[in-house]
Amino acid sequence: MSMIGALEVERFLIEEASLLDRGAYEAWVDLFTPDGWYWVPASPAQSDPYDHVSLFFENKALMKMRVERLRHPRAHGIVAPIRTSRVLGNVLLHGSDEGDIVVRSRFHMAEVQDGRQRVFAGLYIHRLAVTKDGLRIRVKRVDLVNADSPHEAMQVFI
């Protein structure tokens, strides 16, 4: 673990964001550990994904289900393709948790569909496992600054 430097972690986050921006959702899901979770709380500072609703709360099986739907020819909601662009920064290694690396970063993401653009921004908290295959995501938590605002459909991962 001491061999993993801040630059390597930042590079991993950039590549992860790039997979999403390129729509390489299968490869993105593969970045998660078998017990990995993706979580976007519905309230600021929400501590609990079980007793409180979440915008996304998906394990690997549910992430794969989402991707399979996105690839279906009759996924009507994405007949107009979704394009995204993320910038992330302010990357800070926040410590370690049972051998995993906890890293925080700030992001802005523009999403365009059918001529309509919206912006998401917030905090990424990654808990990264150090494996023989390199870094893998145990948990990706996304705290949106507008988590509790009214939302239209969110079809792709943030």
Next chain:
Amino acid sequence: MDVIADRSLGALVEDGRVHRRVYTDPAIFELEQQRIFGRAWLYVGHESQVPAPGDFVTTTLARQPVIMVRCADGVVRVLFNRCAHRGALVAAERTGHVENFRCAYHGWTYRLDGALQSIPREEDYAATGFDRACADMKLLPRAAAYRGFVFASLTADGPDLAEFLGPAAANLDNMVERAPDGALEIAGGCFETLQRNNWKIYLENLHDGAHAMIVHQSSFTAAKNAAKAAPDMLTRFRAEVVAANGQNYEQMGALEVASYARGHSDMKGFRRAASEEPPYLDYVARLEARIGKDEAEKVLGTQRHNAMFYPAFSVHPVFMQLRVIQPLAPDLTRVDIWVLRMKGAPSWLHRRNVAFANTVHSPSSIVKADDLETYSRVQRGVAAAGGDWIDLRRGAEPAPAGNESGRSTALSEAFIRNQYRAWRDYMTGAA
């Protein structure tokens, strides 16, 4: 705004079809706000959100800001959220607790029931004709609770709440009766969602069993695979909830839909709610301990899917969900999704209901994504002038028009025809 005669309004709705203008015309939207939302009983909130005197929540009814507050006498009242002085919003928080309401502009204070308490430098009003007795925050003309569900109406006349709810109230009864302690509470947050469509388009999908295998093909196909590979109970539940939309016409045609007076309706459930998991069996045992085995069987055997209280409130009795509908514009609708927790039930039940909401009603739901797309396509499509009428005759009985029995199936558009009978009655003053 165009003035629309009642007669021409009524002519927009026939038995079995409606004119596309009902979805697009801003003048009609304005009249709906006055004549439907301004007169029906609208759901405001749940009493559990304001357990103690001074607790309040704010919301919007027919585009007007209101406060639901528990008063000193323990009664929950609904006030217009407006200072009697210069009209400022008095409570700006979504929820809170106060001793009294104090306007942020000039510091006027009001008791919890809206009665004027104090005005800074009130002597400035001496001999001005100002009437202190007319300077209260105003109560809504009517407010009432039904088993913890608080409703209000912007008009003083019309049916009382029980009469308004009619037989559909059985769905609210069923929700309360499902709780081992016989009580419910709002818990676990809220989804505030936006739809780019007229509010009626959403209501018209609530018992539409004929759309599921078409609209949701992408998600139920993925979910059937996910259910097979699910690593745990909750994942399997979430996948099965999505996969349930893959039922065929025969199965949907066997689901009973009941239509009631004033546009209300409900539909038999099509997702399995019972479980062999120990926490579920524990839940059933707790319910039986309170109401007995036979009664518990009856309560749990009453499986309703969506129940609709026209025009602005829907519940899912089995999965303890509330949907509050706010039209914002002819082509924009807000729907807030809440989850109720059954008091006395194992936490597993609430977690499962939260998982249901996450799966089907989160903005990220892979089910809802295709519903929202479809609603928006209807909204965009009805802008086209090629044929002005929207057909709603699916499953119509050959009986004389307007004389439907109220019993139909999820393959019939009878519940929509019933909604439009209510629409016409409200809009032309017959309701």
